Amino acid sequence: MSTAATPNLHLEDQVCFALYSAARAAQQAYRPLLDELGLTYPQYLVLLVLWEQDGLTVTALGERLHLDSGTLSPLLRRLEAHGFIARERADVDSRRVLVSLTPAGDALRERAADVQRCLLEAVTLAPAELLALRDLSRRFVGPEA
Amino acid sequence: MSTAATPNLHLEDQVCFALYSAARAAQQAYRPLLDELGLTYPQYLVLLVLWEQDGLTVTALGERLHLDSGTLSPLLRRLEAHGFIARERADVDSRRVLVSLTPAGDALRERAADVQRCLLEAVTLAPAELLALRDLSRRFVGPEA
DNA sequence: CTCAATTGAATTGTGCGCAATACTTTAGGC
DNA sequence: GCCTAAAGTATTGCGCACAATTCAATTGAG
Numbered sequence: 387m388s389t390a391a392t393p394n395l396h397l398e399d400q401v402c403f404a405l406y407s408a409a410r411a412a413q414q415a416y417r418p419l420l421d422e423l424g425l426t427y428p429q430y431l432v433l434l435v436l437w438e439q440d441g442l443t444v445t446a447l448g449e450r451l452h453l454d455s456g457t458l459s460p461l462l463r464r465l466e467a468h469g470f471i472a473r474e475r476a477d478v479d480s481r482r483v484l485v486s487l488t489p490a491g492d493a494l495r496e497r498a499a500d501v502q503r504c505l506l507e508a509v510t511l512a513p514a515e516l517l518a519l520r521d522l523s524r525r526f527v528g529p530e531a
Numbered sequence: 532m533s534t535a536a537t538p539n540l541h542l543e544d545q546v547c548f549a550l551y552s553a554a555r556a557a558q559q560a561y562r563p564l565l566d567e568l569g570l571t572y573p574q575y576l577v578l579l580v581l582w583e584q585d586g587l588t589v590t591a592l593g594e595r596l597h598l599d600s601g602t603l604s605p606l607l608r609r610l611e612a613h614g615f616i617a618r619e620r621a622d623v624d625s626r627r628v629l630v631s632l633t634p635a636g637d638a639l640r641e642r643a644a645d646v647q648r649c650l651l652e653a654v655t656l657a658p659a660e661l662l663a664l665r666d667l668s669r670r671f672v673g674p675e676a
Numbered sequence: 677c678t679c680a681a682t683t684g685a686a687t688t689g690t691g692c693g694c695a696a697t698a699c700t701t702t703a704g705g706c
Numbered sequence: 707g708c709c710t711a712a713a714g715t716a717t718t719g720c721g722c723a724c725a726a727t728t729c730a731a732t733t734g735a736g
Contacts, residue, residue, distance in 0.1 A: 393541065394581055394647075395583075395640070395643060395644065395647065396579075396583060397578055397579045397580055397583065397595060397596075399665075399667075400579070400665075401557075401661050401664055402554075402557040402558075402560075402561065402572075402650075402674075403576060403579075404664070404665045404666075404668035404669050405553050405554045405557050405664070405666070405668050406554050406557065406558075406572075406576075406674050407597055407669075407672050408550050408668035408669070408671045409547075409550045409551050409552070409553070409554035409555075410554075410693075410694095411596065411597075411671060411672045412546075412547040412550050412551065412671070413547075413551075413693090414694090415547075417656065417694095426721065426722075427547075427551075427643075427722095428680075428721085428722060428723090429721095431542065431548060431616075432540045434540055434545070434548075435542055437539060437540055438538070438540075438605070442598060443589075443684080443685090444685060444686095445547065445683090445684065451542075452552055452555065452610075453722095453723075453724090454723085454724070454725090455684075455685050455686065455687095455722050456685095456686080456687080456688090456723075456724060456725075456726090457724070458685090459685065459687080460685050460686090460687095460721080460722085461721080461722070464721080473728075479683090479684085479732070480685045480730085480731065480732090481683065481685070481730070481731050481732070482683095482684065482685085483684080483685065483686095486612075487711095494588060495540070498540060499540065500562065500654045501538065503725065505547075509671070510670070510673075511671055512669065513668055515670075516546050517546075518663065518667060519546055519549070519550070519664070519667040519668065519671060520544075520545075520546040520549045520550075521549075521665065522574065522656065522663060522664040523546075523549035523550050523552070523553035523664065524549050524552075524657075525655070525656060526556065526654070526656055526664060527549075527552050527553050527661075528551045528556065528634040528655075529678080531626055555723075555724095558723090559724090562724090566696050571690095571691065571692075572692095573691085573693090574690060574691095587704085588714080588715095589714075589715060589716095590713090590714065598692095598693075598694090599693085599694070599695090600708085600714075600716065600717095601693075601696090601716085601717080601718090602692065602694070602713050603695060603715090603717050604715070604717080605691080605716090605717090606691080609691080624701075624702070624713090624714085625700085625701060625702090626700070626702065626713065626714040626715065627701095627713095627714065627715085629713080629717095637699075639688045648683075670710065
C-alpha cells in the first residue's frame, strides 16, 4: 500500500488511531459500571492509586497517572464533593495537599472488584492477548514512564 | 499477584490504563508536529479521512472515527474557520451537510506525510510490534469496528 | 536576615468526548 | 395533501486534558 519513502496516510493503517479508538472504547465499557458507583473513569483511576497508597500529594498522584494539577485539581474537588476523598494541607509544608480516602471512598474498593470482573467478561481478547496489549501500550508510552 | 476470584486492582496491572496512557502519549507526540500545521489530533484525523474520500457527510465522518455530531459539529466549525474545509447542505437532502476540502486543506496533505515520518522516528517500538499493537487495539475496540 | 528563585497547587482558557435535547428536513401511512 | 415518525445535524451541559499563568509557601545564596 505504501513504501518507506511515502508513508501511507490511510486512517485504518494508523497505530495511533487504533490506540485512540481503543482507549475510548475502554472508557465506554467502564462507563455503565462506574455510573453505578458515581465515578468517571479518571476518577476511578485516582481511587485505584489511593487504594494502593493513601495520603498522597496531588503531584504524586499526577506522576502515577501522568496528569497535571490542571486536570487533577477540579477532578479531586469533585471526588471530595462526592464524599470519597478528603484534602488537607500538609503540616510540614503547607504547599502540599494530602489526598486521603474517606470511609465511603475506602468502601468503594470492594464494589470496584466487581467492575473488574464484569469488564474482563465483556472483553473478547484472550488473556494472553490482553497482556500483550498492555505491555506494548506501556512500552509505547516510553522507555521509562 | 491475584487469582481469578479476586481480580487485582493495581494500577500498573490494568490494561485499560495502559491504553489510556498510550493514547495520550500518542497525542502528545503528535502535538508539536501538528501545531505547525495549526491542527489538533482529532482535526488531523478528520483530514485523514477527507484526504481519502472528500465530500462526506457529518454522519459518514462520524462512523469512520467513532464520533458523534456533538463532537464533530464544533470541530468542523473550527476546521472551517481555519480555512481547511467547507461545509454545504446537500442539494438532494438539505438535512445532510457535505464536508469537503478547500485548496488549503488539500495542500496540508503533503506536509502531513512529514508528520508521519517524524513520528515513526520518535517511536521506540519495532515495526512488527507497532503492527501487533495496532491489531490488538483494533480487536479490543470490537469484533465489529 | 533578606530577597530572589523554586516548588506545589490552583486557576484560566481552549478543545475534545459524550449524553441529552432541540430543530429542521424528509419519508410514509392514510 | 396531511400528519406523524424518522433521519441528520446542531446545541447544551458536564467532565476531562493540557498549556499558560498566578499565587502562596519554602528554600537558598549572600
